[in-house]
Amino acid sequence: MNAPLLQVERVGKRFGGFVALDSIDLAVAEGERLGLIGPNGSGKSTLVNCICGTLHNEDGSVTFAGEKIDGFAAHERTRLGLARSFQLPRPFMSMTVAENIRVPLIYTVAARSGHHLSAAEIDDRCMELLALVALDGKARHNPRDLTQVEMRKLELARAVAAEPKLLIADEAMAGLSHSEVEDIVKLLIRLNERGITIIMIEHIMRAVMAFSQRLAVLVSGKKIADGAPDDVIKDKDVVGAYLGT
Numbered sequence: 001m002n003a004p005l006l007q008v009e010r011v012g013k014r015f016g017g018f019v020a021l022d023s024i025d026l027a028v029a030e031g032e033r034l035g036l037i038g039p040n041g042s043g044k045s046t047l048v049n050c051i052c053g054t055l056h057n058e059d060g061s062v063t064f065a066g067e068k069i070d071g072f073a074a075h076e077r078t079r080l081g082l083a084r085s086f087q088l089p090r091p092f093m094s095m096t097v098a099e100n101i102r103v104p105l106i107y108t109v110a111a112r113s114g115h116h117l118s119a120a121e122i123d124d125r126c127m128e129l130l131a132l133v134a135l136d137g138k139a140r141h142n143p144r145d146l147t148q149v150e151m152r153k154l155e156l157a158r159a160v161a162a163e164p165k166l167l168i169a170d171e172a173m174a175g176l177s178h179s180e181v182e183d184i185v186k187l188l189i190r191l192n193e194r195g196i197t198i199i200m201i202e203h204i205m206r207a208v209m210a211f212s213q214r215l216a217v218l219v220s221g222k223k224i225a226d227g228a229p230d231d232v233i234k235d236k237d238v239v240g241a242y243l244g245t
Helices: 044-052 074-080 097-113 119-132 148-160 178-193 205-211 236-243
Strands: 006-015 018-028 033-037 059-064 082-085 166-170 197-201 214-219 222-227
Touching: 006 044, 018 044, 018 059, 018 222, 033 044, 033 178, 033 205, 044 059, 044 082, 044 166, 044 197, 074 082, 082 148, 097 119, 097 148, 119 148, 119 178, 148 166, 148 178, 178 197, 178 205, 197 205, 214 236, 222 236
Parallel strands: 033 197, 033 214, 082 166, 166 197
Antiparallel strands: 006 018, 006 059, 214 222
16 A cells, blocks of 8 residues: 555644644545545644644654655745645735746746746746636736636645645635635646645535545544545534534
8 A cells, every 4th residue: 555645643733731733643645635624723724734834743743755744844845745725815916917826836846846947938837827727818917806716716826836746725715606616626626637636624515525535524623533525424523513413
């Protein structure tokens, strides 16, 4: 059996006397689509921050692509192929949509490959990514001109520009309409089909069920369920603690 792309082992995180994460174990296989759910305050964001390097866990370890990355800075983890998108997109407003994509192409990809991309290579990759998220027609626009769903697509495109092996999509659908949610789910599945392993954090259950091959559930800093989506949502602890009775 191949080793997981991401292995989280007994990870713990405390803020003073508050235990935010309590011995979390989580393995994500290469190519997998994992849904990570839980009520507000369950520890999802803290776990993601420990995986991505924004926070450092006091206990346990995080292994990515066969390398222990505890103590690595966030940008070092990005260069290894670990990327995330954020719930609240914060593009560079002084740049065009295309220029927002060029930044990770220039700095992350070049740093990983060891050589600088030519201007033509950067332009080609930039337009390919914008076409993938249906923003190629707005390449010269300012991000202020984008709709809310287009901003989410730009955020995902910026993360994908770093050529990740694993993408963590953090509530990419919050506040979107039903059709827009479906659009983002289809986009995430297309990204997965291109070879990107994805962890999706989301509260919209129809999106979670449509996307996920497996579900993991956090409640009060502990993992209470992990398995097939249809089984997990019927688990009595999940129903009681997250979905309601």
